[in-house]
Amino acid sequence: MITIWGRLNSHNVKKVAWAAIAMGLPHRRIDMGGAFGFTPEYLALNPNRMIPAIEDGPVVLWESNAILRYLADAYAPDFRSAEPADRAQGDKWMDWQFHFADAQRDAFLGCVRQGKDADDPAVSASAEASNSMMAVLDAELAKREWLSGQRFGIADMPMGVYAHTFYSLPIPRANLPHLAAWYARLQQQPGYAETVMIPLT
Ligand SMILES: N[C@@H](CCC(=O)N[C@@H](CS)C(=O)NCC(=O)O)C(=O)O
Structure with missing residues (x-):
């Protein structure tokens, strides 16, 4: 668990x-951070006063993208390409998400x-x-269906989460058909509706 x-x-x-x-892993989630604050028990696991963190037996891990890589490597290898170039391309989009988060922060907040x-x-x-950054992603998605390689995987998840916010904010949006099609495909993936497509507040 x-x-x-x-x-x-x-x-x-x-x-x-x-x-x-998506990976079918037995798990439980405990609210922490934001309005819930931080307990001493949690800060002993992650002293950064940030969420998320996971515990998996003796493994304690923070940094969300590191957690995604760990879960795929440990339990769901199909969610991460084993081919070095494909894997690196996926990693690139996972890292790029943090730049996108910076760009979208003021609109979100x-x-x-x-x-x-x-x-x-x-x-x-x-x-x-x-919108400028999403145009870059749209151009990539014109070339392939998934950021993870041949199939949906963890490289689609970071920007997949931010895409929902992008499409939910009351802001002008450029016509980005490949991004929109990918967003529609994400909505067919297990777990997306329950965990990502929730109210932003
Ligand atoms: N690079 C970290 C960033 C973590 C982060 O910024 N978490 C935010 C929430 S998205 C946070 O902990 N904010 C303080 C809070 O919720 O109290 C990661 O990917 O896990």
Whole structure:
């Protein structure tokens, strides 16, 4: 039984909770962070005051993308290409997600947490930056169905979580057909609806 620590309305927790369902792993999730605060028990596992973290027997791990790689390597090798070039391409998009998170942050915080709208200068600049980066992803998805290689896998999860936020925020969006088609495919994957497509608040 894997324990996932973290509130589900966190992008980084969503990745891990989604992976656990997609991979069919027995798990439980315990709310932590945000309005739930941090217990001393949790901070002993992850002193960074950040979520998520997991416990899997003696294995304690934080950093969401490291957790995804661990879960795939330990339990679900089909979710991560074994071919070095494909694997590296997938890793690239997993790392790139953190740049995208920076770009989308002001739009997310502004619209979801601060009651602003798309006319706010910070929201507007962030929406524009998000659209520019999503155009880069759209061009990649014109060439292949999945960021993980031949099939859906962990490399699709980080940006898969952020894509839902992108499509949920009240911001202008460019017409990005390959991104939209990938987002539709993600919605067919086990766990996406329950863990990712939840209210942003
Ligand atoms: N690089 C870290 C980032 C973790 C992170 O920023 N977590 C946010 C939530 S998405 C957090 O812990 N915020 C403080 C809180 O929720 O109290 C990861 O991928 O796990």
